Amino acid sequence: MRPRLPSPRSPSPHSRPRMKTMSSEPRSPWSTRSATGRATSARSRRGLAGRRVLVLLESLELGGAERQALLLARYLQEYEDSVVEVWGWGPPGRAADLCHRLGLPWRSYRLRWHAGRWQRLMDIVALARQLARWRPDLLLPYCRVPNIVAGLVWRWTGAAGCIWNQRDTGLDLGASRLEPWAVRSVPAVVANSTHAAQRLAALFRLRQPIHVVPNGVRLDPPAASRSEWRRRLGIDQRGLVAVMVANIHRAKDHATPLRAWHRVVRRLGSQGQEGSAAAEPEGFAAPDRQPPAPSPKALLVLAGRLDEPTGPMGLVRELGLQEHVRFLGAVDDVSGLLSAADLGVFASLAEGCPNGILECMAAGLPVVATVCPGTTEVLGPAGQGMLVPPQDDAALADRLLLLAHNPTLRRTVGEANRRRVQTEYAWEIMGRTMATLLAGLLDHSAAPPPHRTVPAPHAWPSLAQSQAPLEP
Known part of the structure; x- marks a missing residue:
């Protein structure tokens, strides 16, 4: 017996009762x-x-x-x-x-x-x-x-x-x-x-x-401040924080930013900053580590659902980046995390209209990304200087270091990104x-x-x- 679909009928929306939505939660x-x-x-x-x-x-x-x-x-x-x-x-x-x-x-x-x-x-x-x-x-x-x-x-x-x-x-x-x-x-x-x-x-x-x-894109008000987020991440206010907002799966290219970050860490120096010993971040430290590790100079934060984390996590161990990379998983307070970052990074082989880049731009961050049609279209003509060839970790590291050493450039590019989102991607x-x-x-x-x-x-x-x- 063949399954039968309901018969097509002409819609009559004016005669349909309106459904009310009730919620006991506070208004967003x-x-x-x-x-x-x-x-x-x-x-x-x-x-x-x-x-x-x-x-x-x-x-x-x-x-x-x-x-x-x-x-x-x-x-x-x-x-x-x-x-x-x-x-x-x-x-x-x-x-x-x-x-x-x-x-x-x-x-x-x-x-x-x-x-x-x-x-x-x-x-x-x-x-x-x-x-x-x-x-x-x-x-x-x-x-x-x-x-x-x-x-x-x-x-x-x-x-x-x-x-x-x-x-x-x-x-x-x-x-x-x-x-x-x-x-x-x-x-x-x-x-x-x-x-x-x-x-x-x-x-x-x-x-x-x-x-x-x-x-x-629309960012909610931060639930935690920049200083609180940096305390959780285990890095002081002088350290460099880069963030990539993207679910971790095979469609994204987390390997290229990790290899680029290895170059950045080597260039900036992997020793802790003199006189700084930040509080142990919640959920990241081994319970038997005594005393807490010194704050790193550079930290890459990967925020996104851990669908296929084995490859990126294995690469972190292979490159010896355990102290310089954080896997946060899914993050509810994206606005707070972005307020704690100095720049955004994004790498992918194919994108439509990447939300991870748009959120960084809306937060006023400069974004360094690999070239693909989606990232090129979102960053626009003014952002072409922050694009590098796909899977080119050396070029990506060079752009990251350029921003790391130039706070004025970070602010200029970040404000241009914020204006672009407000006028075209709100x-x-x-x-x-x-x-x-x-x-x-x-x-x-x-x-x-x-x-x-x-x-x-x-x-x-x-x-x-x-x-x-x-x-x-």
Whole structure:
């Protein structure tokens, strides 16, 4: 017997009851409205107030795409008065915790995507029925599997629209025969960078335009001060702290910054600073170490979920960097950690719109990164001097040392980075642009959304031409 999908039906959003969100948690700083937000809300609520938006995640753990999804969900709830719910594949994790703190309803769904075809089909049908019972106006998936599933079933849920939302590098695009069907069936396609949009257009030969909506960033107020964070890290105020914010897995290149840091430590000197003996950092010191080790002159902090830590940790031991590298795992107080740093570092072989770089830029830090389309696009023309070739640890070390010896240059580059984020990558810009696009799906007569689109492949701009700022 074949599984039966629910019959497609015409959406009737005006007759649906509005769901209220209750939360006993204190309100997040995200809920503070700016003048820009109020003005945007007055224009956009004509289309999205009371509309039911379902955000579909690949995981309830907290990565870059999930953080972007929750930023947008909070924006739609706060500024657009939309009814938003977040569904995630698999067991609850830090993304579910953040939903709870933000007052966003969430639930977990089952999907055996990597099982046999029959089991996968049964789970897709079951999920389609669950979605139909929730009666969404709009489906907003994030990353590959939710994009495919939503693209296949959105018409059967009664939704008025669905977006293919490319918020990762897209390296695994084309791995499923379902992808071309799914991406061509949705009315709108969004990518977070120009090169990701170009990859989509070339791979699937899409007829619909691809809207380039970069990631947005917003840092909460620090939970701990710079001095407190440095005390925890075991480095005094005179030491140099570099930070890389990225989950540790094979898609990132943590090896190059570690090898570069080995060069930096050798150049700066590995001896403790005279007269300094910082307090032992919490969670880092061996319990039998007496007395505490002196504060290092240079410390590299790796903040991010430890998905595949064996390689980087083994390299730290091989290079003898145990006293000069800290693995923090997932960090909630990213703002506090960045306030304790002097510069950011980032290395990857492929990126879309890297949140780790954006967060460092928003904190006013200079960022040294390896070249790939995503990092080049985010840092912009003014940041090209801080880019080095991929996997070139010697060049990376040279740039790090240049900043280490020049505090004035660090401040200049850091302030330029902060201004770039405020004008092009603020979360209000991302939220406003996405809200306009979503409203356009509900009302096809709406004006075109104010953001870049990717035309046919023969008309693609060069990367340098794609650096034009978003319109407000």
